[in-house]
Amino acid sequence: MKKIVMSVVLVNLLAACASHPPAEAPAPVAEKSAPTAKAAPASATSAQVAVDPLNDPASILAGRSVYYPFDVSAVQEADKPLVQAHGKYLAEHAARKVRLEGNCDERGSNEYNLALGQRRADGVKKMLELSGAQASQLESVSYGEEKPRASAHNEAAWSQNRRTDLNYAK
């Protein structure tokens, strides 16, 4: 019982941190907690039957960003469950559309980063399609290094800026 409570707390913490990039070694935590994330909201569903899982802060779908190492555009292992969950959600909600917005840190030229950001967004798009989403639900764009979330010249800022955001249409 104690173990389950701990997991729920962890999931909530993760959800609260969803807008931040992973810390130094986030992969094991995310992978271990992912299965419990599905179990955790089960107790709550009886009270909130009509909740769209997209709006459930405890759902893995609350995570809307995937992060990358420098000059890498492949979705990292730690983020695959997140992308696959969104793909499954989109398959089950055909009316939903999502815009995939690729971003880069400021290292490299603006144009190279625009290309890299596009490749990041396209990589997420491809994985969403493999998970069941339709191409018509997806649009991929790149902002390159033009819309940084953090503006400092250091790894703390850069790691936040190397990401693809899943931006659902309202």
Added chain:
Amino acid sequence: MRFWRHGWAILLLAYSSLAAAVMEIEIIGAGENQIPIALVPFGGDEKLATEINQVVAGDLQRSGLFRLVDPAGKSPHVVSEVEYADWQVRGADALNIGRVNALPDGRIEVQFRLLDVVKQTDLGGHAVSAAAGQVRAVGHRIADLIYEKLTGDRGVFSTRIAYVNRQSGRYKLIVADSDGYNEQVVLSLGEPIMSPAWSPDGSHLAYVSFENGHAAVYVQSLYTRQRKLIANFEGSNSAPAWAPDGALMALVLTRDGSSQIYLIRPDGTGLRRITFSGAIDTEPHFSPDGQFLLFTSDRGGSAQIYRMAVSGGPAERMTFGGGNNYSPRYRQDGKAFVFSHRENGRFYIATQDFQSGQMELLSAGGWEKKPSYAPNGKLILYASEGRGRGILATVSSDARIKQNMYTQSGDAREPVWGPLP
């Protein structure tokens, strides 16, 4: 090429109502063989003379090729008033004298003469005139004529630059004089603007705008301000470059997969793909003869510079060794190129000679990107950083003289040097 003859006068008139922003210019280093020159403030209208003198002195000094000699009390305005011995004593090799007048219709007229103090000869006289208020344009023109006479190279002080100013989420496409003064806002948006590129005759700018929610390429006239959306395919449309004849452009699209290079006419017709790498191919730049493109690609695993024929076919890798390389641009003689080099976390401005294949770093490194040659190949403009802001900077092609140009506010990004007027 329609506007070639009177290009600079027309453009200055079109934007003359806009105020000039405050600039601060910081010069670092000195040339090896500087020509000592005395600029005697012109006779005639004293206020105009002082203003023009400041512009000419600033231009010559920034080139790194001149050392200004103080006239110290001597002020000849015509050849008959010149005692060469006065100037030999002061160490001047060249002397510039003349008169400026404000004509009844407000036009500014300058007549000046350049003298060789060592040989005690007259190097020739010139007359420059411009509309009222074009004091800086007159100064730049005079500096060009002095520079050309004494160095044998084309002067570039009358040329213009384009860049993007970013401030609090506002993006402005700016055209300014080569010294950063006389800023004119060509376009102002709440979304990013990238990669301005001058048409060869200086009449149009191509650029990337995000106003449609993604990167799309526009071509805009600097005279009529009319603009045309020439590439707006799904994904990213970017990196416009003009062929030397102005009739063809290269750009980068992701509509068929990864970023690949295409050719297109400036009116948006005739689209044709020319790279088929599946990697990132971007930042094309035409050779001066229009036959080749330099571009950035990560097809070898990391960003490096490649060259290919505009007609298509295989690409040849140009940069090797440690680090990454981006943003290549041909020198006007086609014998070398400038680019941005990243190594150990720093960005440098670098050049490479095609024949030797040797890379030379022109800067100490830092946050230095997006270099472009002045039309005479003697100076390189690039984006740098100072006092926590994005700034414009130039370095002489021999790496001896650097200058930082602090614009009034915001971040200066994506600079590119324009063609000769």
